[in-house]
Amino acid sequence: MRPPLAQLAPPSVRAKLVATFLLLFAITLAVVIVGVLGMQANQRALDEYEANVVPEIARALELSDKVAQLAAVAPSTTMTASPDLLRGDTDLLRGLLADIRRLAPDPRGKSGADLEVLDDLDAIDEDLPRLLVVSGRQRQLADELANLRTVADRIGDSIARRKQIVAQGAPTLIEVWARTTGALQAADAAELGSAESDNEALWLQVHARGEDKREPELAAALQRLDGGARSVFDVRREFLASEAQTNYLVTLLRGHADHLSGKSARYVERLRQIAHERSEKVRRVALSSQSGLLLLAFAGVAVALAGVAYVNRILRKLQAMTRVMARLAAGDASGQIPSTHRPDEIGELARAFEVFRTNLHENERLTQGLEAQRRLQESVFNTMNDGVSVHDARGCLIAWNPTFATLLGCSPATLSRGMTLAELRRAIAPPARWRQVSRQTATHSADGVRIAASAELHIRDRRILEFHCQPLPDGGWVAVCRDLTSRRAVEAELMHAQKMDVLGQLTGGVAHDFNNFLVAILGNLELLLPRLAGRDDEHAMAGRASRAAERASRLTRRLLAFARRQPLQAERIAVDTMLAEMLDLVEYSAGLRTEVALAPSAAACWVEVDRGQLENAILNLTLNSVAAMPDGGKLTLSVRHGEPLPAMAARRSVVLSVADTGCGIAPMLLDKVVEPFFTTKAAGEGSGLGLSSVYGFVRQSGGDLRIQSAVGGGTTVELWLPASEAQPARAERIEAHAPASGGPLPMRAGARVLVVEDDPEVRETALTQFAALGAQAHAVASVTDALAWLDANGLVTLVLSDISLGASGSGIELAVQVTQRWPAQRIALTSGLPPEAHQGHPDWQPDLPFVPKPFDLATLAALLH
Known part of the structure; x- marks a missing residue:
């Protein structure tokens, strides 16, 4: 037996929400189905449009193009002088006619109702051969006229050569020649007839005056032009008639072509209307799909709003329960939890909350735990390495830890609750100086005193204390004090180390440049000393200068050793x-x-x-x-x-x-x-x-x-x-000394040297030193010039290049390029810095000879061995 309706369990919140979501899912599925069906209908309409309308449009456009070509080519056949070109144009016209017949739709079909072109094509087929025949005859007559014009020109040349004789003996023949020449240029039949009648009258005067007897050859030649089987007048008359017929046929062909173009344009317009109708059909299908989708969307929105309203009611119940529980958690157990009578999940939750009434004792235990945490925080506060002080909105001291008093150098009894800022500053033993670190303001006291976010306090025992202040929500601020004395000492040492590093770099740079000066000084003194032999005073002065320069060179080496930056070895x-x-x-x-x-x-x-x-x-x-x-x-x-x-x-x-x-x-x-x-x-x-x-x-x-x-x-x-x-001394550097005998230094016979040096004084000194050694030396200032010189002059005994060539390049890079292009070329590098300073270069070659600056004749002679 079924239970009565009153005893049936009401639907739960979960069931209602599940039903709502299922309904929303069904509406979403319907939206998808309607969208898919609409897209399929659009696709079918587009396929039909592509299968029927697009080919017709393509054919119509091609037909219009062929008709336009026919209208352009047909008149040009009359202006074609070459038979080969005429045959080509004729073949082209026939091909265009065949294409137009092929592209013309069947007049029995519905698509060709507006494009019946067969009558026009038949007319063109009939008129085109006539045009070709007439145009061919016209070209023949034009050739015949050209020949007659040539004969007339020869007669004119003869008259011009004998102008005075002919003018005295046969002036009428000159007028006959002029009328004949004019007939060749006659523009119409009336002008030609007038010229012919004038010519006949002139011939009567010629016979009457006997001019044909005095100039028989001229008269005979003119008689052949005017009275022969093909006289000038007959040929010109036929040419004018042929020209008129040609123009008529060209006009007729152009009219047929224009008629065809008009029909083609009307056919394209009809196809455009068909395309527009198909587009309208697709649009109607799309609008239908949109209407269905909008309807389903409205239904979905309605269901969603109903679900939101239901959830809102549930949330209000939960919020009421939450408020009661909040009071319960605060210790107020007098409130009643609502909705305990509901048979659904909300009621179950309300009834479960009743359990919290029995947990008041647990709250007491939580309070005890919080008290323990407070004591722990107080212990941490009192044992911190940093000093902490708390000030109220008026700037009065309200709390501090022992470290705060220790850092300030005050006894704990000196500080008291309620001390103002002025009293606190007086409690610090003088001298004490404040320095603002940050321009940011943490807060202001009640009397308007600005409290900086960061500040430093320098006290009498040369200690530095750093204060950081943060504002409190209810006014006042918290200050954290830290001793910076040790850190500042380390920072000072770091700054000193940085200064020493900069000093080292500066020292190295100065020593490098000074070595370049010493090359010129020592090199020229070494070359000068032999020339002062026998001059004791001058020789002694030069010797003192040389020894002083040697001491400067040794000092420079010490500076470079002080400034070097290579890894420790x-x-x-x-x-x-x-x-x-x-x-x-x-x-x-x-x-x-x-x-x-x-x-x-x-x-x-x-x-x-x-x-x-x-x-x-x-x-x-x-x-x-x-x-x-x-x-x-x-x-x-x-x-x-x-x-x-x-x-x-x-x-x-x-x-x-x-x-x-x-x-x-x-x-x-x-x-x-x-x-x-x-x-x-x-x-x-x-x-x-x-x-x-x-x-x-x-x-x-x-x-x-x-x-x-x-x-x-x-x-x-x-x-x-x-x-x-x-x-013993390191082998990679070239250290040579002059022979004790003071004799000439041995070297390779016929040596050629290329010196690459950007400093002009060093460059000239090196050239002079190599010349003193008997070598043929040349000098350039850059990597580019050195490579160009070797290309032009070939290999040499030695290339001596400075490593630091300024903006023009590096001797290390030059060595790489020379080794790649001329493997047999010897190259040595020189520098005012030790080789360790250049070993960080990625192209450094440790096997290359290295000559430290300043160098002497013995060192250069050793390079040339």
Whole structure:
């Protein structure tokens, strides 16, 4: 037995929503089906249009084109003088007629009702042969007239040669010739008849006067033109008649062609109307499809709006339940949850919310947890490394952590709740100076004081505190204070390192240019000294200048070593020789108030370390010693052999010491001076990285560092390095010296040299040096000129190119191109910078000879061997 309707379960919210979505899906499917059917109908209409109308339009357009060609070609046949061209035009006309017959639609068909062209084609077929015959006859008559005109011209030439004789003896014959010539040009039959009657009268006067007796040959020639079987008048008359008939036939053909063109145009217009009707049909089908789609779309919108309204009612119920639950979560359990009586899911949810009434105790536990979190936050607040202070809208201090007081240098009892900004600033021990970092404003206090987003506080113990302020939603701000003293010291050291890097680059550039000057100075002095033989005073002066230039060259090499930027590489170094070479640079670094001395070494001391690092270590120690002697003093450099320290693995050691007579170091600080960032100088005057970097270099090189110092008794820093065996000079650089005998330098006979140098002084000096060696030298200033010179003059004994050629190119690039084009050509490179400075170039060839600037005659002679 079925239950009564009252006992049936009402549809659930889920069922209603599912039904709504299914209905929307059905409407969407109907939209798709209607759209597909409409597109299929449009496709069928377009296929019919393409199958029936488009071919007809194409045929009509081709027919119009053929008719236009026929109308253009038919009249031109009358102007064709060549028989071959006439036959070609005739064949073309016949082909066009055949094409027009082929393209003309069947008059029995419906499509050809407006294009009946057979009558016009038959008329053209009938008139065209007549036109061809008449035009052929006209061409024959034109040829005959041309022949008669030629004869008349010969007679005229004869009369012109005997003008006086003929004018006296037969003047009437001259008039006869003139009338005959005029007849050849007659434009119509009336003009021709008048000329013929005048000619007959003139002939009567000729016979009456006996002029034909006096000029029998002239009279006979004119008689043949005027009275022969084909007289001038007869031929001209036939030509005019043929011309009139030709014009008539051409006009007739043009009329037929125009008639055909009109019919073709009307046929195309009819096809356009048919195309328009088919287009209207397609448009009606499209409109029908659009109407169906719009109807279904309206139905879908209606269903969607009904679904939205239903969901809105459900959401209002849920919002009411949410408000009650919010009060319940806040501890208010007096509210009643609505909709608990509903039999659907909303009612189930409302009844489930009733459970929350039993969870008030859980809220208490949550409150306890929040209290624990507050204590944790307070603990973090009090133990932060940064100082934090909170100010109200009037600028009064309302909260702070202990670090805030510590950074300000105030005792915790000094700060109190409610302190104003003015009182807080007075609590900081003077001198204290504020500096604004950011122009942004965090907020303003109640009395209008601007609070910057970022600011710095410089206090008496040379500490720098950075403050960052953020506004609070209810007024006031939070300030975070951080100590920047250490970071600023590191930044100062970084800035100092950058300055040193720029100084190194500048030093390298100046030394490179100075080497170019030294090439000209030393080269010309070397060439000048032999010429001063026997002149002792001049020779001595030139010798002093040469020695001074040599010392400048050695100084330049030291500057280049200071400024070099190549990767660190260990090499064998004679430390005593290196100290002697560095002495002038150490003296410059020490200043005028410091006496620098180099103790002599008992034997050569060799080590294997990076030379640049060792030189920097000596300069670092020099600067530390100078700083310890502000009023001047003595700085002593020495090197000796010694037994290795226990921490060293070497069998022998070299001890390099730097001793000063400065203030010394306190014993309690000796163990700390090599620690990074440790310094006894004032804040901002030193980074504390000098000795630590020296110590790190020595330890990485397998050695150790020792410091001996007494307060007021000076300081001695010793660098203990593993000793190494001696090493001869590097082979890749060409180092040659003049023979002791002072005789001529040996070289290859007949040597030819090409010098590539952009500096004119260096270029001229090198040419003079090679000439002194007996070589034939040429010079260019750029890569392009060098390649062009080799192309024009062939290979030479040697190409010597500077690496830095300015804007004109690079000697390294020149070497690559010369090697590719002339593999047998020898090439050497020269530069005022060491070869390590150029090894980063991607085309650098380490096997090429390298000549450092400045070079001398012996070095150039060695290149020519």
